[in-house]
Amino acid sequence: MKDQKLSWIDLESTGFTDLNTRGIYKHKLLEIAVLITTKDLKYVDELNLVIGHDKREAQYWADDYVLKMHTENGLWDECAASSLTYEQAEDAILAFFKKHDIGVRHSALWGNSVYLDRAYIETKMPRLSDHLHYQNGDISAVKNFIKLISPEFEPVKAKTHRAMDDIKESVAEAQVYMDLFRPQLEKLLQIRKAKERAIRERDDGPGFAP
Template sequence: MSKRRFYWIDLEMTGLDPVNDRILEAAVIVTNKRLEPIFEWETPVFQNTEVLGKMNDWCKHHHAVSGLIDRVPDGITEALLDERLCEIAQVHFKKKNPVVICGNSISQDRKFIDAYLPLFASRLHYRMLDVSSFKIVFREMLGREFKKNNTHRALDDIRESIAELKYYMSSINPSDLALINNETEGLFTDATGDSASASGKANAL
């Protein structure tokens, strides 16, 4: 039986620019291949008042409403966060295998990981599992969307991302594939199975 595990991570930041913004909170959930949680962890990340003062109005409002700002003074440093994330990887993943991280719009989190968490970044695979890709396919091609609460707290966001992926994986059916094929004007049929059509086009070239 496969022991495949997934390293889900979410960061809350002072903004979206890894050059000028910093990490305020981090959360991790490790799941098995059935997306069942094996391990959960979260922590606020300390930033000084100067960093907090540079947040834009959107971040100031939402991080205040969520209660995150109140936790930041008691948070761990980014250096300690880097170590903890590596420790989690060491416990739950084989050392020889790069870790695939998962989440929603995970490339945004990856930018901050690369900028501020170098030890953890060195442990990661270049591939990532981005639930947002499923979101785009289901919304744009099938008119179907998973409703989220968007609390803007790291652990809540991961739980919703896992629930969202479960929703997509459990709801797709053969009729969806036919609808997607119609929406894309036969692209997937030609690429995956309609040999007569594909060979006909090839002979015409």
């Protein structure tokens, strides 16, 4: 699709450690960032939302690592100052998609380890979940594949653990892979086309005029 747009989403929460025990229904979604790019990863627009929570109640579900992380990056205080509900945040994101002509199931969910983000979205924002395509564009999977080839490879990241910072780093990481793969893929396609052309010419024979 010529005008295809990609929906990149990252979120911050009170934790991911016990989601396999249905802990996701207790954990809190603290912040969600949405970034739209073209299929060539050119910036289009962004939206960042901090969900309102009682600080003490939200912190109850966080382990020591998450407590320290969101104390240092200021997210606990921003959540305490916010009055935004899950439903209001969901409305804002759906309006954002409508503004950019991203219809129902038009875009996969792009980001890093997005199965975790999708789990929260399915639980806390079901209308947004229904709007997104079921496919994931998981940049972490690409990184893990590259590390099989070169174990020392690791993308450079600031690790602020804020949603918009993280999603912009995901897009930058994807750009590295696109720049790495595109020349090789173009070369591979040229070789394949040349082989197909040679097969057609062989099958057609030298040709004789009547």
